[in-house]
Amino acid sequence: GAVVSQHPSRVICKSGTSVKIECRSLDFQATTMFWYRQFPKQSLMLMATSNEGSKATYEQGVEKDKFLINHASLTLSTLTVTSAHPEDSSFYICSARDSGGGTYEQYFGPGTRLTVT
Amino acid sequence: SQQGEEDPQALSIQEGENATMNCSYKTSINNLQWYRQNSGRGLVHLILIRSNEREKHSGRLRVTLDTSKKSSSLLITASRAADTASYFCATDAGGNNRLAFGKGNQVVVIP
Numbered sequence A: 001g002a003v004v005s006q007h008p009s010r011v012i013c014k015s016g017t018s019v020k021i022e023c024r025s026l027d028f029q030a031t032t033m034f035w036y037r038q039f040p041k042q043s044l045m046l047m048a049t050s051n052e053g054s055k056a057t058y059e060q061g062v063e064k065d066k067f068l069i070n071h072a073s074l075t076l077s078t079l080t081v082t083s084a085h086p087e088d089s090s091f092y093i094c095s096a097r098d099s100g101g102g103t104y105e106q107y108f109g110p111g112t113r114l115t116v117t
Numbered sequence B: 001s002q003q004g005e006e007d008p009q010a011l012s013i014q015e016g017e018n019a020t021m022n023c024s025y026k027t028s029i030n031n032l033q034w035y036r037q038n039s040g041r042g043l044v045h046l047i048l049i050r051s052n053e054r055e056k057h058s059g060r061l062r063v064t065l066d067t068s069k070k071s072s073s074l075l076i077t078a079s080r081a082a083d084t085a086s087y088f089c090a091t092d093a094g095g096n097n098r099l100a101f102g103k104g105n106q107v108v109v110i111p
Helices: none
Strands: A004-007 A010-013 A019-025 A032-038 A044-051 A067-073 A076-081 A090-097 A106-108 A112-116 B011-014 B019-024 B031-037 B043-050 B055-058 B061-066 B071-076 B085-092 B099-101 B105-110
Touching (some): A004 A090, A010 A019, A019 A032, A032 A076, A044 A067, A044 B099, A076 A090, A106 B043, B019 B085, B031 B061, B031 B071, B043 B055, B043 B061, B071 B085
Parallel strands (some): A010 A112, B011 B105
Antiparallel strands (some): A032 A044, A067 A076, A090 A106, A090 A112, B031 B043, B055 B061, B061 B071, B085 B099, B085 B105
């Protein structure tokens, strides 16, 4: 089956620093990837849609200058949390849809646990 | 806004029993998907049911969709301890693959 990886799996950073999270589709191409965040014992909240070669589309209430998304290739999207604060601590999950798959199925990465101290 | 909304219940069942979860949503959809998430891990896609389908099976999973009631159910038959996880439904309403996730159901299967 299709595999999506995320790196790093866990990261701890200090307030005010920036953190970059990578999302890769390993065996398929993805023109569209999605970024979610999940708080403990809660559901996933869609943050933005990452489009290869163009600007990301952010959901209402998500600060695009704080959560920078770059989708520079058909297999890689990055999310950079800039000037991180403790309230940004969360579980960040990406997903990707196989561009050539002809289905609606999305494949999810294993998630990145971000802790801001 | 969240479309899929499961009944906010946590299930605790004995191994071998069946587990049923429900999901309701508010607007028209293209498809509805069920996912499983083990604690602190990513999501695993279980099954997708299109808006023109009423029932779908995959192994021990059975999903129903009632578009008139805007609801879906997920049945896990003959549950196993390994089925212990959170289960989410997600709706794709706009055809652009933006998924709206529900709150999730915590299922604990006791060996």
